[in-house]
Amino acid sequence: MRNVTKDNITQTFLEYCGPETPPRLRELLTSLASHAHSFIRETGLTHAEWQYAIEFLTRAGEITDPERNEFVLISDVLGLSSLVDMVGTVPGATSSSVLGPFHILGAPPLDYGGDLKQDNDGATVVVKGRVRNMEGNPVPEAEIEIWQTADNGLYSNQDVTQPEYNLRARLKVDHDGNYGFTTIRPAPYTVPDDGPVGDLLRATGRRPWRPSHLHFIVMAPGYRDLVTEVFPSDDPYLDEDPVFGVREDLIMQYVQEDNPDTIEDDFRAKERLTSPFFTVDFDFVLARE
Amino acid sequence: MRNVTKDNITQTFLEYCGPETPPRLRELLTSLASHAHSFIRETGLTHAEWQYAIEFLTRAGEITDPERNEFVLISDVLGLSSLVDMVGTVPGATSSSVLGPFHILGAPPLDYGGDLKQDNDGATVVVKGRVRNMEGNPVPEAEIEIWQTADNGLYSNQDVTQPEYNLRARLKVDHDGNYGFTTIRPAPYTVPDDGPVGDLLRATGRRPWRPSHLHFIVMAPGYRDLVTEVFPSDDPYLDEDPVFGVREDLIMQYVQEDNPDTIEDDFRAKERLTSPFFTVDFDFVLARE
Numbered sequence: 001m002r003n004v005t006k007d008n009i010t011q012t013f014l015e016y017c018g019p020e021t022p023p024r025l026r027e028l029l030t031s032l033a034s035h036a037h038s039f040i041r042e043t044g045l046t047h048a049e050w051q052y053a054i055e056f057l058t059r060a061g062e063i064t065d066p067e068r069n070e071f072v073l074i075s076d077v078l079g080l081s082s083l084v085d086m087v088g089t090v091p092g093a094t095s096s097s098v099l100g101p102f103h104i105l106g107a108p109p110l111d112y113g114g115d116l117k118q119d120n121d122g123a124t125v126v127v128k129g130r131v132r133n134m135e136g137n138p139v140p141e142a143e144i145e146i147w148q149t150a151d152n153g154l155y156s157n158q159d160v161t162q163p164e165y166n167l168r169a170r171l172k173v174d175h176d177g178n179y180g181f182t183t184i185r186p187a188p189y190t191v192p193d194d195g196p197v198g199d200l201l202r203a204t205g206r207r208p209w210r211p212s213h214l215h216f217i218v219m220a221p222g223y224r225d226l227v228t229e230v231f232p233s234d235d236p237y238l239d240e241d242p243v244f245g246v247r248e249d250l251i252m253q254y255v256q257e258d259n260p261d262t263i264e265d266d267f268r269a270k271e272r273l274t275s276p277f278f279t280v281d282f283d284f285v286l287a288r289e
Numbered sequence: 290m291r292n293v294t295k296d297n298i299t300q301t302f303l304e305y306c307g308p309e310t311p312p313r314l315r316e317l318l319t320s321l322a323s324h325a326h327s328f329i330r331e332t333g334l335t336h337a338e339w340q341y342a343i344e345f346l347t348r349a350g351e352i353t354d355p356e357r358n359e360f361v362l363i364s365d366v367l368g369l370s371s372l373v374d375m376v377g378t379v380p381g382a383t384s385s386s387v388l389g390p391f392h393i394l395g396a397p398p399l400d401y402g403g404d405l406k407q408d409n410d411g412a413t414v415v416v417k418g419r420v421r422n423m424e425g426n427p428v429p430e431a432e433i434e435i436w437q438t439a440d441n442g443l444y445s446n447q448d449v450t451q452p453e454y455n456l457r458a459r460l461k462v463d464h465d466g467n468y469g470f471t472t473i474r475p476a477p478y479t480v481p482d483d484g485p486v487g488d489l490l491r492a493t494g495r496r497p498w499r500p501s502h503l504h505f506i507v508m509a510p511g512y513r514d515l516v517t518e519v520f521p522s523d524d525p526y527l528d529e530d531p532v533f534g535v536r537e538d539l540i541m542q543y544v545q546e547d548n549p550d551t552i553e554d555d556f557r558a559k560e561r562l563t564s565p566f567f568t569v570d571f572d573f574v575l576a577r578e
Contacts, residue, residue, distance in 0.1 A: 002520075002527050003537040006375040009368045012533065018494025025492060031332050033367055035324035040372045043320050047516075050364070050373045057360040061350020071346040075339070078322055079298045083329045084339045086295040203314060205307025227336075231291075238291050244301065248292040 010037045056196045063195040067157070072101055073197045077206075082244035090224070090287035092134045095247040097229040100215065102155040103147060110169035113266035115182045120167065122151035122184030124277040125254065126263055131177045131218055131284045138177025139286055142220040145170055146181070149212070153189035182269040185254070185278065186212045188237050206242055211235035213245070216284070223286040230282055254278040299326045345485045352484040356446070361390055362486045366495075371533035379513070379576035381423045384536040386518040389504065391444040392436060399458035402555035404471045409456065411440035411473030413566040414543065415552055420466045420507055420573045427466025428575055431509040434459055435470070438501070442478035471558040474543070474567065475501045477526050495531055500524035502534070505573070512575040519571055543567040 004012050013033045017026055039045070060070035075081045076098060085096040110116065117124055131142040147168040149155055156166040167186075173179045190208035193201055201208055213229040229245050230252045231238060238246055257263075260273035293301050302322045306315055328334070349359035364370045365387060374385040399405065406413055420431040436457040438444055445455040456475075462468045479497035482490055490497055502518040518534050519541045520527060527535055546552075549562040 002535045002540065004368075004371060004375075004533045004535060006372055009372055009375070009533060013368045016493070016495050016529065016531075021493045028332055028334070028338065029493070031328050035328045036367060036369055037372055039320050039324045040369060041376060043317055044376050045317070045373050047373060047377060049317065050370070054358065054360050054364065057346070058350075058353060058358060061347075061353050061360070064347060064350050069343065069347060071343050071350070075343065078325060079293075079302050080325055080329060081339070082293060083295055083298055083326055084334050084336060086293075086298070087330060087333050088336060204305070204310045204318070206305050240305065242305075244293045244298060246291045246293060251291065 006041060010034050013037075056200075059196045067101075068192060069101055070192075070195050070197060073191060073195070076191070076243035077197055077201065079244045085227070090134075092285065093224075093287035094218075094226055094228060094283075094285045095249050096227050097245040097247065097250055098243055099217075099227045100229075100243075102157060103145075103215065103217070104157055104165075104168070107145060107147065107165050107168035107170050110171050110181055112172060112174050112178065113180050113264070113268055114169070114171075115267075115269040116146070116167055116169055117182050117184050117269060118166075120150055120184050122187075124182060124269070124273060125185055126180070126182050126257075126267060126273075126277065126279045127214070127282070128178065128180035128280070129282040129284065131173055131179065131220070131286065133223070133286050133288065139220045139223065140173060140175050140177050142173050142177060142179075142218055142223075142284075142286070143170055144173065144179055144284075145215075145217040145219075146183075147215045148183065148186040149189055151184060151187055153187040180264075180267065182267055182273075183214075185232070186214060188212045188235065191242055201242065207237075207240060208242055209237045209240070210243065211237040211241055211246065218284045218286060220286060222289055224289055226284060226286055228284075230280075232280075252280045252282045254280060295330060299323050302326075345489075348485045356390075357481060358390055359481075359484050359486060362480060362484070365480070365532035366486055366490065368533045374516075379423075381574065382513075382576035383507075383515055383517060383572075383574045384538050385516050386534040386536065386539055387532055388506075388516045389518075389532075391446060392434075392504065392506070393446055393454075393457070396434060396436065396454050396457035396459050399460050399470055401461060401463045401467065402469050402553070402557055403458070403460075404556075404558040405435070405456055405458055406471050406473050406558060407455075409439055409473050411476075413471060413558070413562060414474055415469070415471050415546075415556060415562075415566065415568045416503070416571070417467065417469035417569070418571040418573065420462055420468065420509070420575065422512070422575050422577065428509045428512065429462060429464050429466050431462050431466060431468075431507055431512075431573075431575070432459055433462065433468055433573075434504075434506040434508075435472075436504045437472065437475040438478055440473060440476055442476040469553075469556065471556055471562075472503075474521070475503060477501045477524065480531055490531065496526075496529060497531055498526045498529070499532065500526040500530055500535065507573045507575060509575060511578055513578055515573060515575055517573075519569075521569075541569045541571045543569060 156162040218226040445451040
């Protein structure tokens with residue numbers, strides 16, 4: 001096209017995509033180009049602003065390494081990651097929420113009633129619940145990955161003082177789809193704010209603090225994987241999560257308990273429970289594939 | 290906001306931007322978030338597609354270095370760079386077109402009638418024209434930067450066999466706003482296609498060849514800088530420029546000449562002109578600041 005104009009550039013872009021373009025790729029590129037072009041036309045984006053955007057992405061590339069991906073963080077703080085979670089959530093199933101960058105493979109198995117707290121400082125929490133499907137039936141073949149921060153707000157792969165798989169496990173559920181374990185209250189923490197995303201947060205007066213949460217991946221044959229996070233109802237950052245992870249159905253209650261005798265004998269840390277401690281009851285609802 | 294949904298996430302994003310957010314930044318982020326969210330909702334973007342996009346950007350970061358910026362190339366092949374050029378063009382002025390990554394500072398001055406060809410292989414071209422304003426008056430205070438490929442399709446900063454400032458100059462115009470110099474026909478070349486953008490071009494059946502062109506920046510006090518490219522009318526890639534740089538008013542005619550006597554004596558290469566050679570006549574129209 002030798003006469004590209006601001007009004008025909010989207011059409012020109014689409015005409016450049018040949019007949020061998022996979023249909024889904026064509027659909028994605030059509031929507032992406034159309035929206036990106038509208039963004040530039042509507043804002044009258046200047047060369048200086050375009051240059052700033054290029055430098056922003058270039059800096060994101062420079063600060064990205066295997067341990068820290070600034071492009072994921074850009075997606076997170078613009079709400080893109082969470083929106084992908086939301087459009088993929090089946091109504092009636094538990095909402096999905098951001099995977100985040102701290103999941104690692106290889107966490108050890110933990111049976112029902114097992115103890116994740118071990119020698120970690122922090123308030124003890126007894127977490128239990130059930131995995132069920134949308135018909136209300138238990139899913140006893142489910143497996144649950146859990147990972148969380150230590151009391152200092154760091155994950156084990158951010159903190160050389162923690163054992164490699166500290167506060168990480170693959171939980172087995174019992175024949176009724178029940179899971180249960182003891183752990184500590186995770187701590188709020190900040191998203192990395194020493195890169196270009198930090199500049200953006202500061203320029204817009206946003207704080208980098210995420211509300212504390214437990215990360216879960218719930219998997220069962222025949223069901224969609226559920227990647228989610230569960231947040232305590234009393235967290236001070238619940239209404240300003242910079243990555244938009246909080247959903248109404250992902251809020252849990254910490255219930256303070258004083259009497260360890262109320263806890264089932266299956267919980268192996270029961271004898272070490274000291275008052276007060278907390279309990280959490282949270283069910284996961286899986287959607288079929 | 291503890292109950293973000295796919296329908297309120299754009300509004301939530303905007304509410305997160307504090308009152309100290311600069312108004313233009315707020316405007317840009319409002320439009321950007323709104324379009325990015327619509328893109329995800331309209332396409333039902335999946336986690337796997339999102340992951341592919343993150344990996345695409347991560348690879349772009351890895352292949353980017355001071356000599357080659359893949360983020361500029363992403364912007365180029367999606368038509369974003371050209372659209373920024375177009376929305377910044379004042380109707381009646383010469384269209385702007387992509388700066389590209391090969392401009393360097395410090396090119397030597399060249400007087401009216403000077404020779405840029407020197408020892409370069411390639412067909413000789415006598416390029417001349419006038420810099421004028423939108424009222425049709427000459428702009429004698431203008432200065433013009435020119436850069437182009439050698440006969441092998443490479444710019445001097447891509448090719449160690451070329452002198453540092455080969456085929457680059459800052460042209461002076463005369464008291465009537467005229468410029469003129471001798472050079473060679475530039476060659477078509479490909480955009481870098483060994484990175485993620487190359488994968489995208491191949492997946493969509495697009496070729497990486499750009500039509501040959503002369504790059505210009507025209508500057509004069511009181512006028513907007515004009516960053517542009519000029520393309521020959523007979524180039525085979527004119528209708529499929531992967532970076533959307535071609536505009537009707539940026540097409541020049543190579544006119545074949547056989548008689549060096551038709552060229553003004555001011556052209557210092559006149560005595561070395563051998564038949565046939567080409568002439569190009571191209572005027573630049575500047576918009577006031």
